[in-house]
Amino acid sequence: xxxxxxxxxxxxxxxxxxxxxxxxxxxxxxxxxxxxxxxxxxxxxxxxxxxxxxxxxxxxxxxxxxxxxxxxxxxxxxxxxxxxxxxxxxxxxxxxxxxxxxxxxxxxxxxxxxxxxxxxxxxxxxxxxxxxxxxxxxxxxxxxxxxxxxxxxxxxxxxxxxxxxxxxxxxxxxxxxxxxxxxxxxxxxxxxxxxxxxxxxxxxxxxxxxxxxxxxxxxxxxxx
Numbered sequence: 507x508x509x510x511x512x513x514x515x516x517x518x519x520x521x522x523x524x525x526x527x528x529x530x531x532x533x534x535x536x537x538x539x540x541x542x543x544x545x546x547x548x549x550x551x552x553x554x555x556x557x558x559x560x561x562x563x564x565x566x567x568x569x570x571x572x573x574x575x576x577x578x579x580x581x582x583x584x585x586x587x588x589x590x591x592x593x594x595x596x597x598x599x600x601x602x603x604x605x606x607x608x609x610x611x612x613x614x615x616x617x618x619x620x621x622x623x624x625x626x627x628x629x630x631x632x633x634x635x636x637x638x639x640x641x642x643x644x645x646x647x648x649x650x651x652x653x654x655x656x657x658x659x660x661x662x663x664x665x666x667x668x669x670x671x672x673x674x675x676x677x678x679x680x681x682x683x684x685x686x687x688x689x690x691x692x693x694x695x696x697x698x699x700x701x702x703x704x705x706x707x708x709x710x711x712x713x714x715x716x717x718x719x720x721x722x723x724x725x726x727x728x729x730x
Contacts, residue, residue, distance in 0.1 A: 524597040529554030532576060532584060533593050536605060539577040544595045547602055551576070551584035558585075607711055609641050611648055611688060618711060621650070624685050628677040631656050631670050636701050638714040642691065649691035652678055653714050656695040656726055671695055671727040679729075697724040 525531040533548040534541055542548035551574060560568030573583040590608065591601040603617040610616075621639040626632050636655030641648040656674055658667040675693045682688045700723070702713040717723045 519600045519602065521594075521598045521600055522591075523599065525552075525599070526554070529556065530581070530584075531593070531599065532581075533591065534574075534576055534584075536586075539575070541576050541579065542592070544593050547590055547592045549605055550587045550589045550591045550599070550601070552587060553582060553584045607640075609639070609648070609650065611641070611650065614687075616686060616688065621652075621682065621686060621688065622709075624681050625652055625654055625678050628681040629674040631658060631674050632678075633657055633698055635707075635709075636698070638701060638709050638711045640711045640715045640718075642715070642719070644691060650682070650688055651715070651718055652682070652690055652693045653701065653718060653723060654678065654693070654695055655698050655701050657698050658726065659698070668727070675727065675729045692718075692728065692730045694718065694723055694728045695726045697726060700724040 530553040532541055532551040532553075533546065534551050536549040558572065560572040571586050574586045575582040576584070588605050589601055590603050590605050591599060593599055603619065607618050608615055609618060609621075618639045622637045625637050625639065626634050633655040638653045640651055640653075642651055643649070654674075656671060658670050674695060678693050679690050682690055702710040702717060704710060714723075
């Protein structure tokens with residue numbers, strides 16, 4: 507089941523189904539810990555027999571993550587999944603992203619996977635699934651950094667490679683501004699296959715951010 511994107515800038519989301527009878531699912535404001543109404547995005551909390559009891563030997567983290575309580579309600583405990591999503595009135599769950607990856611730029615929420623999809627489609631030399639978008643703090647403000655794999659190995663001389671890389675950086679900046687009203691603080695093009703990923707191929711945005719800050723990315727070109 508899909509929620510259609512009827513308005514400009516809207517997203518199409520695929521439903522994940524409904525919870526089982528012996529499980530409880532709640533959408534909760536991660537800051538106030540109050541239950542969110544149907545259709546409102548919040549953190550997904552789960553309670554039921556399939557939920558683990560906690561982390562071995564880590565009581566503080568277990569209490570925070572596995573023993574959460576909804577404000578003003580006598581229910582729980584719940585597992586805080588760290589995922590963001592919403593419930594429709596019929597109980598269908600939609601997942602929108604990870605809380606820790608959410609970008610808040612000038613009061614607007616942006617999901618990195620949306621920006622990454624725009625980036626990789628900006629130029630044919632950019633590799634699909636080879637990008638990460640995250641934020642860094644600059645002068646007290648969150649700013650966007652793009653790290654994206656680029657394949658210029660099959661081009662000719664250095665001049666041609668630089669021309670393609672410059673064109674790709676310009677296309678990325680333009681597409682982000684046009685599609686999301688996002689200004690890039692930095693765009694780093696890196697060697698193919700060098701983006702930090704898990705063994706299952708999932709992008710490790712926090713590891714990529716750390717590599718950017720440490721200057722350990724395998725850079726082809728960097729614009730700041």
